[in-house]
Amino acid sequence: MLTVDKTDGTFLYEQVVHLIAGQVENGALRPGDRLPSLRGLSRRLDISVPTVRQAYLELERQGRIEARPKSGYFVQASRQNRLVRGARVSGKPSTVKRQALIDRVYDHIHQTGLLPLGIANPGMAHPATRTLHRAMKRVMARTESRLLGYAPAYGDPGLCRQIAYRYLNQGGSVDPAEVLITNGGQEALTLALQSVARSGDVIAVESPAYYGGLELIESLGMLALEIDTCPVNGVSLSALSKALEEHDIRACLFSAAVSNPLGCVSSDEGRRNLVQLLESRDVPLIEDDVYGDLVFSGERPRPAQFYAQRGQVLTVGSFSKTVAPGYRIGWLLPGRHLGRARKLKRAISCSSGLLQQLTLREFINSGDYDRHLNRLRPKLQHNAERMIACIEQYFPAETAISRPCGGSVLWLELPGGVDSEVLFDRAIDIGISITPGRIFSPADRYRNYMRLSFGHPWSEAIESGLEALGRLVRELAVSGRTPAPVPARHGQNLNPRVS
Amino acid sequence: MLTVDKTDGTFLYEQVVHLIAGQVENGALRPGDRLPSLRGLSRRLDISVPTVRQAYLELERQGRIEARPKSGYFVQASRQNRLVRGARVSGKPSTVKRQALIDRVYDHIHQTGLLPLGIANPGMAHPATRTLHRAMKRVMARTESRLLGYAPAYGDPGLCRQIAYRYLNQGGSVDPAEVLITNGGQEALTLALQSVARSGDVIAVESPAYYGGLELIESLGMLALEIDTCPVNGVSLSALSKALEEHDIRACLFSAAVSNPLGCVSSDEGRRNLVQLLESRDVPLIEDDVYGDLVFSGERPRPAQFYAQRGQVLTVGSFSKTVAPGYRIGWLLPGRHLGRARKLKRAISCSSGLLQQLTLREFINSGDYDRHLNRLRPKLQHNAERMIACIEQYFPAETAISRPCGGSVLWLELPGGVDSEVLFDRAIDIGISITPGRIFSPADRYRNYMRLSFGHPWSEAIESGLEALGRLVRELAVSGRTPAPVPARHGQNLNPRVS
Structure with a gap:
């Protein structure tokens, strides 16, 4: 429960900073979550609005939260992950x-019962x-x-x-x-x-x-x-x-x-x-x-x-x-x-x-x-930050992630050994749809890339789906690092799914 | 008013035949109109159902009315007009x-305020x-x-x-x-x-x-x-x-x-x-x-x-x-x-x-x-017969008409001198849309043909529209028979619309 002690001796705004920072650290507030409004928190803590504003400004300076025009204050995404790289392409038409x-x-895209991380349908977020x-x-x-x-x-x-x-x-x-x-x-x-x-x-x-x-x-x-x-x-x-x-x-x-x-x-x-x-x-x-x-x-x-x-x-x-x-x-x-x-x-x-x-x-x-768009955009941004945070938590550290400025999809570069088409099949088996990277190139690029959609109301199911997906990626990353399979002419094929 | 005289001496069914035939001749009943049901007419005339049936069978034999499965008896179209001819086409792709x-x-097809005889939209008939x-x-x-x-x-x-x-x-x-x-x-x-x-x-x-x-x-x-x-x-x-x-x-x-x-x-x-x-x-x-x-x-x-x-x-x-x-x-x-x-x-x-x-x-x-289709089909057939009857009445005698077995359009061959594209423009001027014949051929065939749609609830407006259209066709048929206009190089153009 949020409380401040007016007899504590420290500045009240510092206590608020401490409170909010603590909630971010213990996970009660997560990247993309909206903070209470200035007026709302002032009422709940029985302190003045300027005090709350001072606390939020300090949290913003520390990079913990960010102000968004007309929307309020939000917990900042950590931005510690690697930014996805641009491709150097050259070649012929x-x-x-x-x-x-x-x-x-x-x-699979319209198969009901799947967690639909493969379809880009931003409007569904709201x-x-x-x-x-x-x-x-x-x-x-x-x-x-x-x-x-x-x-x-x-x-x-x-x-x-x-x-x-x-x-x-x-x-x-x-x-x-x-x-x-x-x-x-x-x-x-x-x-x-x-x-x-x-x-x-x-x-x-x-x-x-x-x-x-x-x-x-x-x-x-x-x-x-x-x-x-x-x-x-x-x-x-x-x-x-x-x-x-x-x-x-x-x-x-x-x-x-x-x-x-x-x-x-x-x-x-x-x-x-x-x-x-x-x-x-x-x-x-x-x-x-x-x-x-x-x-x-x-x-x-x-x-x-x-x-x-x-x-x-x-x-x-x-x-x-x-x-x-x-x-x-x-x-x-x-x-x-x-x-x-x-x-x-x-x-x-x-x-x-x-x-x-x-x-x-x-x-x-x-x-x-317009009212719909004004509500939808912050939802999408919130979802993007939540999803990035989950990927940072559950996926291998080498995973690189795009920084979308809008829309409803993330573009991920997975560790080199991961074939996202194999991942696609495995993910379907556990009830999740994704979009494999190769589909986005006329040549055979982006084998170890994939697209994930955050255009859905955020839910526990999405979080646990991302956790499961992260596990699959780790497994494939490890198996992808093992020595190349014995050539097929020797009568063996260690990975029948991609044969 | 429909009455029979039971003391008249002639057979009752013959009186019914006479009554109906008279109503067709004076235009009270028109091609495509549905006759009263056997039971309905028997009640109104206070005669037996078999007598009415006998009368209807005689009228059918005379070609004045026709039975349609599950729908009843209808006034027959006159079928005196010429059937549209098939084209002999030969040539290259x-x-x-x-x-x-x-x-x-x-x-013009979606222009409101026009009588829409140009658009084939049968469902609108019902x-x-x-x-x-x-x-x-x-x-x-x-x-x-x-x-x-x-x-x-x-x-x-x-x-x-x-x-x-x-x-x-x-x-x-x-x-x-x-x-x-x-x-x-x-x-x-x-x-x-x-x-x-x-x-x-x-x-x-x-x-x-x-x-x-x-x-x-x-x-x-x-x-x-x-x-x-x-x-x-x-x-x-x-x-x-x-x-x-x-x-x-x-x-x-x-x-x-x-x-x-x-x-x-x-x-x-x-x-x-x-x-x-x-x-x-x-x-x-x-x-x-x-x-x-x-x-x-x-x-x-x-x-x-x-x-x-x-x-x-x-x-x-x-x-x-x-x-x-x-x-x-x-x-x-x-x-x-x-x-x-x-x-x-x-x-x-x-x-x-x-x-x-x-x-x-x-x-x-x-x-x-299915209920909708069962109601729509007789409406369309009725409209077709009404429209054919109007064309017989208002258009030049040389006009040939198709005999549609379904759908919502008639195909007309107009007198040779009529250019249906000129007719199209003139018809638009008086608030009627039609479809000119040349649109139905990749080559330049069907200049003097046109398509008319009967896929609308029948109305006085359609009848008077057809009358006006018939007048236009007559005018164009006459002007089309006059000697060719003086060539344009002589500084005159008698028909600027088709220049």
Whole structure:
């Protein structure tokens, strides 16, 4: 129980510092936990608000807690772990062959009963189910008679206006008629890629890259070229510049704000330079901006779209990551490729779900969407810190971890001996899904990497799942260090799972 | 008022025949109207049921009325108009260039305030809004917590089972795991085409063909080859056989049951022979079966899928035409192309709307879907007959009309001088949308044809719209017969709209 002794002789604020520090040390308060508000603690301890503030400032100075704008004070993550490294990639454009692996991952991704650390579904960390359903019921009551009809092919104009208006809030001017509503962000990616490239073309991607983009490139018969990507600043412009000299790159497919799986946010300056580099060579940039609203700080980075001078940036957005993947509503700002993208949209799926579009429009219009985001972001940040703390505790010390600025995933580099596909199978056996690293590279990189999702309400089950996962990683790290198995021609195979 | 005179001396049944015939002649009863039930009329006229039955049998013999299973007796359409002719097409595979025209049609298709005779949306003839919304609310109450998440990539297993079960009722065995849920029938077409063909390949299509298929072929860079199609029996097997000899046809894209725009249903025998012909040459058949449940007789034709021996038939189905296009839920039975189709589905759109899938599953499961179809089919048939009667009355005598066996559209051949694209523009000016004929052909056929939709609750507005449309057609037929306008180089253009 929290108490202070006013007769103790030491400063009251020091007693508060001692109390809080003690609770962090004994684990009662854990990384990411929110501290009581100034007013709340002042009431509970019967001391003044300035005294509590002084204590919190001292704890912040000591690096034990941190202030977050409009959210209060939180226990700081320890940050003692190693930061995941950037990959040095070099090589030729390659055909992607990730579908078989993705098949295996998908077979389990929706399996109920598994601890779903493999699926990136940030909105689930703080589901908006009730408010969204209320919005849907209002829409149903108001517009019942026309809800079964086709939505306009390019999207409900009211929703397009709302989306354009949100960009205005970020300082960019978007014409609602240039917003194309799609069946989720994935269809927007499809339209974007098919608008600017065709079978056989080379598409530059980050390394590691979102596997949904890689699978799409594979499906469309295009080639992928990995570009060096820094886990803090994103795609390396010098590497990209070199690749543009050496290869006939038809388009780039990069994350706009928060990358998946790295979780990093490039600087506005970096994005401006990227657009200048690409537009000077007339190479389209497809920016995947589905995580932009989930930057923990709430300071949304400006999409590359805003720096475009020649209409060569195509921006993919979605409501799947923030609120409702089941709705399948995303959008594309196709820049100067609007005409082609519209025709493709009509041809491949006619239009998108009407009730979902009207519901999201109502949800945004009522202010519920922003309120939801304001609650979701701190939850995600909290979860990230909790998960990092668990990994520090349960995984081998050599494990390196990304420092996500937003979104819902961590990217881990495991000890060299660990094959994350073997880990994937073993984890499924004990009821946990993860995403193995190799799925994020068209070549065979990231064998000992994996992605973990923290987009779920935090629970004991997640903690004990991470503990169990840590044990598996340790086991595999040890067995991976043993001498190489006798070659198969000698009639033995020590590890049938990866044969 | 209906009365009979029992002291009249003539047979009572003859008086009833006279009464009904008189009402048809004076227009009180119109083609497609339902007659009172046997019991109802017997009560109203105070005569026996067998007497009424005898009268109805006589009226049926005279061709004035017709019996429909489980629905009762209906005033027969006059059938005096000319049946639309089948096209003789010959030529080479051609690139499709219909997108500009489709652009123009789409610009108006969702314009509110227009009489929407251009859009094929049969379910609107008898909207299931209330029952479907009740089903949705039950689903929302029951499964609220997981409704925002992703649906399984290949579809909700329960809905897949329901779809498979419905095929069982038609005598075909479909494994639920082979049903792939899509974003409407159009995405199913996309997956089917992309599963079996690629850019540059030749796809055989009907003539006339559904423009959504043509636009898709155009978007994917494929070529279309029109095959002679009979307005009664569908695709000509001899023409197809010849085309297969002469061209390297990669796949066929044909209607399964009710063709759009012809409205015809091929025979089961014809479909069996078609499948045999194609499978013997290992050419995949994509059958567009979205209208199968809307055959007026309720006798659903067996899809070509059931005759497939080698997995080379891909069947496209949808709930858009029967109940809710705004839901964007369709499906594909990809036959032996299942693996490729699944990967494509994941790559191009991840999954389909979850709430919509669960709602349709509930709607089918409750029996509401079948009850809805049983009410919708007679409405559509009634509308078809009404519309045919109006066209006979208001359009020039040379107009030829299709005899749809189901669905919601009529296909009209207008007098030779009428350019239906000019008619399209003029009709928009007076508040009516139609679909011009050229949109249904990759070549420039069907200039003087048009499609009209009867998938709306019948109304005075539709009748007066058809009257106005008939006037426009007459005007254009006359101006089309006048000598050709003076060539433009003489500084005149008598018809600026088509310059």
